[in-house]
Amino acid sequence: MVEKPAPVREENPAPEKAPVREEKPRQDNHPYQPQAMEKKWQEKWEADKLYRSVIDNTKPKHYALTMLPYPSGDLHIGHWYAMTPSDARARYMRMKGYNVLFPMGFDAFGLPAENAAIKDGVHPMKRTFQNIERMRKQMKSMGAMFDWEREVVSASPEYYKWTEWFFIQLYKQGLAYRKMSAVDWCPNCNTTLAREQVWGDDRHCERCGTPVIKKDLDQWFFKATKYADELLNFDGVDWPQTVKTLQTNWIDRSEGAEVQFAIVGPFSTLVPVFTTRPDTLWGATFMVFSPEHPLVDKITHPEYKQAVEEYKAQAARQTEIQRGAADKEKTGVFTGAYAINPVNKARIPIWIADYVMMSYGTGAIMAVPAHDERDFAFAKKYDLPIVPVIQPEVPIEAENGVMKAAYVGPGIMINSGKFSGTKVNTEKGRKNPGIAKVLDWIAAEGLGKESVNYRYRDWLISRQRYWGAPIPMIHCEIHGWNPVPDDQLPVVLPEDVEWKPTGESPLKLHPTWKNTTCPVCSGPATRETDTMDTFMCSSWYHLRYLSPHYDKGPFDPAEYDYWMPVDTYTGGIEHATMHLLYTRFFHKALRDAGIVEGHEPMLQLRNQGMVLGEDGDKMSKSKGNVIAPDVLVNKYGADSVRAYIMFFARWEMGAPWDSQGIEGSVRWVRRVWTLFTDPAQPATASAETKKDLRRKVHQTLRKVTRDFENFEFNTIISSLMELMNEMYKAREAGAAGSDEWKEAQEIYLKMMAPVTPHIAEELWAHLGKSYSIHQQAWPKVDEAAAKEDSIELPVQINGKVRDRITVPAEASEEQIKAAALNSEVVKKFLEGQEPKKVIVAKGRLVSIVI
RNA sequence: GCCGAAGUGGCGGAAUAGGCAGACGCGCACGACUCAAAAUCGUGUUCCCUACGGGAAUGAGGGUUCGAUUCCCUCCUUCGGCACCA
Numbered sequence: 001m002v003e004k005p006a007p008v009r010e011e012n013p014a015p016e017k018a019p020v021r022e023e024k025p026r027q028d029n030h031p032y033q034p035q036a037m038e039k040k041w042q043e044k045w046e047a048d049k050l051y052r053s054v055i056d057n058t059k060p061k062h063y064a065l066t067m068l069p070y071p072s073g074d075l076h077i078g079h080w081y082a083m084t085p086s087d088a089r090a091r092y093m094r095m096k097g098y099n100v101l102f103p104m105g106f107d108a109f110g111l112p113a114e115n116a117a118i119k120d121g122v123h124p125m126k127r128t129f130q131n132i133e134r135m136r137k138q139m140k141s142m143g144a145m146f147d148w149e150r151e152v153v154s155a156s157p158e159y160y161k162w163t164e165w166f167f168i169q170l171y172k173q174g175l176a177y178r179k180m181s182a183v184d185w186c187p188n189c190n191t192t193l194a195r196e197q198v199w200g201d202d203r204h205c206e207r208c209g210t211p212v213i214k215k216d217l218d219q220w221f222f223k224a225t226k227y228a229d230e231l232l233n234f235d236g237v238d239w240p241q242t243v244k245t246l247q248t249n250w251i252d253r254s255e256g257a258e259v260q261f262a263i264v265g266p267f268s269t270l271v272p273v274f275t276t277r278p279d280t281l282w283g284a285t286f287m288v289f290s291p292e293h294p295l296v297d298k299i300t301h302p303e304y305k306q307a308v309e310e311y312k313a314q315a316a317r318q319t320e321i322q323r324g325a326a327d328k329e330k331t332g333v334f335t336g337a338y339a340i341n342p343v344n345k346a347r348i349p350i351w352i353a354d355y356v357m358m359s360y361g362t363g364a365i366m367a368v369p370a371h372d373e374r375d376f377a378f379a380k381k382y383d384l385p386i387v388p389v390i391q392p393e394v395p396i397e398a399e400n401g402v403m404k405a406a407y408v409g410p411g412i413m414i415n416s417g418k419f420s421g422t423k424v425n426t427e428k429g430r431k432n433p434g435i436a437k438v439l440d441w442i443a444a445e446g447l448g449k450e451s452v453n454y455r456y457r458d459w460l461i462s463r464q465r466y467w468g469a470p471i472p473m474i475h476c477e478i479h480g481w482n483p484v485p486d487d488q489l490p491v492v493l494p495e496d497v498e499w500k501p502t503g504e505s506p507l508k509l510h511p512t513w514k515n516t517t518c519p520v521c522s523g524p525a526t527r528e529t530d531t532m533d534t535f536m537c538s539s540w541y542h543l544r545y546l547s548p549h550y551d552k553g554p555f556d557p558a559e560y561d562y563w564m565p566v567d568t569y570t571g572g573i574e575h576a577t578m579h580l581l582y583t584r585f586f587h588k589a590l591r592d593a594g595i596v597e598g599h600e601p602m603l604q605l606r607n608q609g610m611v612l613g614e615d616g617d618k619m620s621k622s623k624g625n626v627i628a629p630d631v632l633v634n635k636y637g638a639d640s641v642r643a644y645i646m647f648f649a650r651w652e653m654g655a656p657w658d659s660q661g662i663e664g665s666v667r668w669v670r671r672v673w674t675l676f677t678d679p680a681q682p683a684t685a686s687a688e689t690k691k692d693l694r695r696k697v698h699q700t701l702r703k704v705t706r707d708f709e710n711f712e713f714n715t716i717i718s719s720l721m722e723l724m725n726e727m728y729k730a731r732e733a734g735a736a737g738s739d740e741w742k743e744a745q746e747i748y749l750k751m752m753a754p755v756t757p758h759i760a761e762e763l764w765a766h767l768g769k770s771y772s773i774h775q776q777a778w779p780k781v782d783e784a785a786a787k788e789d790s791i792e793l794p795v796q797i798n799g800k801v802r803d804r805i806t807v808p809a810e811a812s813e814e815q816i817k818a819a820a821l822n823s824e825v826v827k828k829f830l831e832g833q834e835p836k837k838v839i840v841a842k843g844r845l846v847s848i849v850i
Numbered sequence: 851g852c853c854g855a856a857g858u859g860g861c862g863g864a865a866u867a868g869g870c871a872g873a874c875g876c877g878c879a880c881g882a883c884u885c886a887a888a889a890u891c892g893u894g895u896u897c898c899c900u901a902c903g904g905g906a907a908u909g910a911g912g913g914u915u916c917g918a919u920u921c922c923c924u925c926c927u928u929c930g931g932c933a934c935c936a
Contacts, residue, residue: 250931277936648875722873798917
C-alpha cells in the first residue's frame, strides 16, 4: 500500500555490502561499537518480550499505527523516515504511562510480484514471502518497538479470508454492486483502476505512470458515494488541514437543482439536467447533450444523423485528456431535436458537444450562454441566442446590444417572469436568495427538485489480476450473483496458474478453479475470476492487528473494545484521496453493518514528507540516487541513522538526503557515548555551576516533552545536542559526580531512549541502573529548577536594539523600566529628554520611543 | 483558471502567544594534538562598510504596530491537488 519510493517498483536488487567503519581502539575499555551492541539489545528485548502489547485495564491505551509497507524486496530510506519517528513517538507515549500498541505487517498483494512472475516465472507467493522475510529482518535492525506477534500479511489466506468476508458484508448491506461502465484501464498493469488511482494532467496510472485508457467493462463497485456527505465531515478527528481539504475537494459537493426538460416531437421524454444556477433557468436558450448520452440516437432527426454519427465517432477517438482541455475551441453539432424550457415554455434546440461529460451530473445540460463562459463561447460560435437574465449593478458592457462575455457576478434577475427583480448574490446553493426562491418554486410546480451533485465516484474494486484477494461471488445462470457461503471461505487462490499478460485474470484461464456450484440451487455455476483492489486489504488491516490469528471473526471483540480506535496514525500524504478515504468509507460501512463502533477509524493523523535524493530529485534506481538504509546501519549503527532521520528535516516537510550531514548525528551519538563512559571526576563544581546545569536539564526536558507531543522531532535532537554541549562544559567545570550530574545523566538517557533506544539502554546499564530504560517513566519537569534567576533584556530605542540590561526574573515592570532608563546607552540617546513612550514586554524586552 | 502548502546564511533548518533573526547541525576557515594525515578537541563563520563603530537583511512591494519571519493587502516563484464539473 504505502511508501512507494518510486513509480516503478524494483525487486530484490543485489545486496550492497558496505565496509564496516574501522573502529580505532580507544584508550578506555568502552569503545562505541554500535553494530554488536545494537544486535545484543535487540535480541534481549525480543527474548524478554519487552514490546508485546497485552490488554491491561489498569493503564490507558494508545494505539499508534504507521502505514504498512508493500514487500517490494528491500527496505527503503523512506520506510525509515516514516517508521522511526513514529516509533520514537510510540516509545515516548509508552514512557508517559500508556499501554501502547505499535504493530507492523505487510500489504502483500499487488501487481509488482505478478508482473515479475510474468517475466521470470517465479510464483508471486514465493517471491512475496521471500521479500517479507528479508524486509522483516531489515526492519528489525531499526530497533523499533513493533509487536511482531501481531504481524499481519494481507496475502495469507488467514488474512484474506476476512477480506472476502468483508466484501460479503458490504454486499449484504447493498453496498457492492456490479455494473457495466466505461472504466479506467491501465494498459501496462493490464487491469482496471479506481478513479483515485488515476493521477495528473495526462491521467496516468498511480502505480506505473502509464496513461490510462477507457474500456467498457462489467465490474464490481462499492457504493462509496452513499457516504459522500458524511465523508465531508471531519468532526472529532485531528487530521492535517491539507488532507481534509484534499478529500473535500476530491468529493467536490455542489448544490443545485435537477430540472426536467421535455423533448419535443416523435421521441417525447423528460430529460433531467443538473444545474447549480436554477436562477438562470429563464436564460437557458439551448440544451447540450454529451455525445455518449444514451438518448442521442433516439432524438436525432434523420437529416442530422450523419453529422451526429461523425461527431460521436470523432469524440470517441479523442482521449479524455484532449477533451478535458479547458481552453480547447468548443465544437458540437445540432441534433435536429428541440426541448421545452420548463419555466418559460420556450422551444430550444438540442445540440451535442464534447464539452459536456457523461461522467458528471446527468450527461446533459441546460445552456445559459449569458451567464456561463463555456455556453457563451458555444453560442457565439454557432450563433445561438443569448438572453441575459441577471442584470448587474453596473449594466453589462455590450456592443450594439450584444454581450461581449458571459456575466457570472451578482445582480438582479430580469426576463424571469415573476422572479424578475429578485436579488442574486455570489453565494452558492440555498444561501443565495435568488436560487433559494427558484428552488422552492420549481419543486412546488413539479418542474424539478433541489439536488446535490458530487464529483466523487463509487469505488471500482475489480482487478483483472491473479495476485489479490478473490472476489467471493458465484454466478449461476438461474440465480444470478450470490456470495460464497461463509463456511466455504476463504476462496483460496489456486497455485497452479500460468502467467500471461493477457488483460484477463489468470484465474479465468485456469482450467477448473472457476467451476463451482450455486449456493442457491447447487447447480453448476462459475466463480468471479477478478480479484480485489489491494486498497480493500489495507482498509481494515488496523483491525486484524488486534488479533491476527483469531478465527471466529475478523477480530477478537475483547481486543477491539480495548484498543480501538487508532489514536495516532502516521504515513505519507500521497494517500489522502486513496487509502485514507477508502478506510474512512470502509469504517462507516462496517459501522452501519454493526461490526465496528464510532464514526472514524483513526482519530489523529500526521503525515511525514519525503526523503529526496542528494540531487534533490525523487529517489529512483534509474537516477542512481537511492540511499540504502542497510549500508548506513552497517556503517554508523541504527541509532545514528535514527537520529539523523529525525534531525535533518522537518518531519512533515521532508528534504534531500545529505551524506555529509549524517556525520553530525554520528558525532552527537559518539560524543554522548564519551560523555557517559569517560571516568567521572571528583565533584568540585561551584553551587552555581550545578544549579545552572540543573536548570538547563529541566528546560530541555520541558522542550523535548513539548516537541514529542507536537511531532517536532528535529528540535528534539537539537535540544539534546545543546544539553550535551552544556554537560561537557559543566564537566569541565567539575560537575561530574555531583547529584545534579547524576540526575542530568539519568534524564538525558530517558530523553534519548525513544530516539536512540540501543545506546540509551547500554548507557543505562553502564550507569548501573536496572533493566530496562524502556520501562522507565518519562521524567517530570521541575519547574522551579527550570526557572531563570535573572534575565537579560534587550533595550530597543525606536525599534533598534541599543543595549542589554540584566534584571532579576521577578523584577516588576517599574523596576525594569527604571533599569532601562538608567542605562548609559539609553541616557546618551535621550540627551536629557523624556522618552515619548516606554513599553515593557515582561521577560522579553524594553522598547523606548523618543 | 480554482484550492492548498512553502519561500529565512554556502546547505538542512531554528525562532511558545507580535518581542534579541539565524538555535542545532553540515560545510568552510584558523588553531591544538601529530613527523604527517585521518580522527578528535578548541575558536570563528548572514551580508556590506576605510570595521572603535555603523548599516542592510527572513521571495518582492505596501499596510497595521513602539516592535512583523510571525497579522492584513497586492504580486512573484516553487511544489502538490483539482479542472469544459454544468
